[in-house]
Structure formats: structure tokens, C-alpha cells
Amino acid sequence: MRIVCLISGGGTNLQALIDWQANDLLGDAKIVAVISNAAAAPGLGVANNAAIPTGTVSHDDFPNRSAFDHALIKLINTHEPDLVVLAGFMRILTGDFVAHYDGRLINIHPSLLPKYKGLNTHRRALEAGDNYAGATVHWVTSELDAGDIIRQVEVPIMREDTEETLNARVLDAEYTLYPSVIRDLSLGLIKC
Numbered sequence: 001m002r003i004v005c006l007i008s009g010g011g012t013n014l015q016a017l018i019d020w021q022a023n024d025l026l027g028d029a030k031i032v033a034v035i036s037n038a039a040a041a042p043g044l045g046v047a048n049n050a051a052i053p054t055g056t057v058s059h060d061d062f063p064n065r066s067a068f069d070h071a072l073i074k075l076i077n078t079h080e081p082d083l084v085v086l087a088g089f090m091r092i093l094t095g096d097f098v099a100h101y102d103g104r105l106i107n108i109h110p111s112l113l114p115k116y117k118g119l120n121t122h123r124r125a126l127e128a129g130d131n132y133a134g135a136t137v138h139w140v141t142s143e144l145d146a147g148d149i150i151r152q153v154e155v156p157i158m159r160e161d162t163e164e165t166l167n168a169r170v171l172d173a174e175y176t177l178y179p180s181v182i183r184d185l186s187l188g189l190i191k192c
């Protein structure tokens with residue numbers, strides 16, 4: 001299963017995927033390319049360190065979302081992906097993009113969806129007085145963070161938590177959740 005990862009920032013989930021791959025834990029999945037919408041994304045360095053080909057399609061270079069998405073599709077497709085993995089990719093994708101990768105596009109979101117779609121998930125969970133937060137891997141559809149859920153992981157919220165401490169706990173859980181879902185997809189253990 002050829003995987004292209006799309007990133008915008010830190011790439012710590014990407015690092016987790018690379019670590020699982022390096023330890024032969026990623027099933028039949030192989031990360032064949034990492035593409036960013038920002039040339040300065042530290043995640044590109046993560047990919048470079050693992051000798052994974054990288055590319056950048058900068059959204060600033062395009063007049064609108066549609067033109068950007070079509071350039072992105074063109075670059076992604078040179079790598080012939082079976083699965084496109086959003087790993088901290090912070091652009092909203094057009095319906096055309098989502099339709100092009102229908103059934104081949106997944107995302108990880110830092111909340112227990114359907115709760116807290118969009119941004120500031122941890123702040124909202126803390127403000128609501130929730131006892132649990134978590135992360136969700138889901139299929140991507142044209143509606144933001146609303147595609148079918150593949151798998152979720154819960155973490156407790158502690159009384160003394162701040163956004164930062166909760167973010168760290170959720171990220172830590174993401175580093176097992178995302179690779180395990182990709183492994184299981186590659187082994188046919190999850191139905192597409």
C-alpha cells in the first residue's frame with residue numbers, strides 16, 4: 001500500500017509512522033512521499049532524515065483553492081498512492097480533491113468526533129468540563145471532520161490540565177492510533 005502523507009507543520013505523527021515503518025510494524029504500507037503546503041514545515045526535515053522523497057505545493061502560489069488543489073493532485077499522483085494520509089495538513093480541501101481520492105483519503109483529528117470538529121478542540125473540551133478527550137481517525141469527505149469514523153482513542157482529562165498538557169497526552173495517543181489504523185488498512189483488516 002503506497003502512502004503519500006500531506007503535512008503542514010511539525011510532523012510528529014509523520015515521525016511516528018516512519019518509526020513504525022522502520023521497525024516493520026506498518027504492515028504492507030510504505031510511505032512513498034511527503035508533501036507540504038508550506039516550504040518551512042519542520043515535517044519536511046523529518047521526511048528528509050528518513051530519506052523519503054518530499055515536495056511542496058505552496059498555497060500562496062495559487063489564486064484560489066481549486067487551482068491549489070489541482071496542483072496538489074497532480075504532484076500526489078506522480079507517486080501513485082493507494083492511500084493519502086493527512087497528518088497535520090491544515091488546509092481545507094475542495095470537493096473535487098476529496099472526490100478524486102474517495103475511499104483513499106484519511107485524517108487524524110484531535111477530538112472524540114463527532115464532538116469538537118474544527119479548531120481549538122482541547123480548549124473546548126476543557127471549557128465544557130469533559131472527563132475525556134481523544135483522537136479520531138476518519139475517512140475524509142467534503143464536510144469538515146465529518147466522514148465515517150475508522151477508530152478512536154480516549155485519554156482522561158485531569159483536573160490540573162491546560163491546553164498544552166492535554167495536547168501532549170492526546171498527541172501521545174495519536175502516535176499509536178494512526179500507525180495502527182494504517183497497518184490494519186494495509187492488511188485488509190479494515191473495510192474501505
Ligand code: GRF
Pocket residue numbers: 007009010011012013014043087088089108109110135171174
Ligand atoms: C495533530 O494534533 C493532529 O491531530 C492534527 O494536527 C496535529 C498534527 O501534529 N490533525 P503533527 O504535525 O503530527 O505534529
